[in-house]
Amino acid sequence: MTTLASPPVGPARRIVYLGTPEVAVAPLRALHASGVEIALVVTREDKRRGRGGTLSPSPVKTAALDLGLTVTHTLPDVAKVQPDLGVVVAYGRIIPVDILRIVPMINVHFSLLPRWRGAAPVERALLAGDTETGICIMRIEEGLDTGEVYERVVVPVRPEHTLSTLRSELVQASLAPLVRAVTEGCGQGAPQSGVATHAAKIDPAELQIRFTMTAREITALTRLETAWFTYTNDHGSTMRVRVVSVVEVAARGEPGKVIDVSRDGVVVACGDTAVRLVTVQPAGKSPMPAGAWANGARLPASLA
Structure with missing residues (x-):
């Protein structure tokens, strides 16, 4: 030494x-x-x-x-x-x-x-x-x-x-x-x-939200403030969305299924229960309420 x-x-x-x-x-x-x-x-x-x-x-x-x-x-x-x-x-x-x-x-x-x-x-x-x-x-x-x-x-x-x-x-x-x-x-x-x-240094791929994850895992990812997921809209385009905040809710369904859209946010089934997307940031835009984003984005039935 x-x-x-x-x-x-x-x-x-x-x-x-x-x-x-x-x-x-x-x-x-x-x-x-x-x-x-x-x-x-x-x-x-x-x-x-x-x-x-x-x-x-x-x-x-x-x-x-x-x-x-x-x-x-x-x-x-x-x-x-x-x-x-x-x-x-x-x-x-x-x-x-x-x-x-x-x-x-x-x-x-x-x-x-x-x-x-x-x-x-x-x-x-x-x-x-x-x-x-x-x-x-x-x-x-x-x-x-x-x-x-x-x-x-x-x-x-x-x-x-x-x-x-x-x-x-x-x-x-x-x-x-x-x-x-x-x-x-x-x-x-x-x-x-x-x-x-x-x-270890965070790999950008680690920041991708997969709705097969548990609610705790998704919530933890969003606390890093750069978590994201992609989905395909009804025009066939793949969209990237940064999730700013989520809350865990008591609901079930196939992971990725959009369960509810309201002013409070977008409820999506995940690996164990469900999460409510509260604030999101579509690519090239400012953060916005998830409910308002969903109404304008014409979401598919599943985000998986």
Whole structure:
């Protein structure tokens, strides 16, 4: 096993910050507000977005420049500024061992490790129907999310949580312990214990609703806010619809059968009972009440 640099037991006076998406912005701002010196911010390269292909910076780059911080896209630059500590929040790349030998690093991980190690811990917690999740301030090691944990915070998962709302709560829950770890010291970490599970990145195919699924499975998918299904209309065209919200109802029928259409939504039989589609988003349109969509779409007898 390679000998890695150890995080300081006491306060870190000079840090580097590695992050890319929106979830990494609030932790960056919290650390900046704490007064710690952020010598460098490392983020992913600008991406081309939109029809015009305009280059756009990552949310972290935008925030860092707004705070007057130095930004780089080159990971090896972290060693050049000689930080006491590196802080990683959703950076999006594996940190090479050569860098970990020189710069000790901690990470904000959005699960209660060792459950849901990997790229999509919040998504996997929702799909699995977990009733609680949380955050861990942890040491980065060679293994994937295997490092010792300095602090953990439990966050209950409520039935109304979606991916965006749960992720937002987890980010807020991480701010105080992260600032403590940096400004007061990481202290003595604890090895992870329990059964490890892997949070693989979500494949787009996993987001397809099949009405042979159970109501719980369909409901869990819609909590990720990008679930969808296809159906063939009476003109023979295949239509794609994003399901924004559903509720479970007590009804039966062949999976996919349209049981009822009303102002309250569209009741569709599924693998065990039925679900009511409450809000949907047809391709190229804005979200709308499912009942209004169904009346205009002239639905077939089955969506299977």
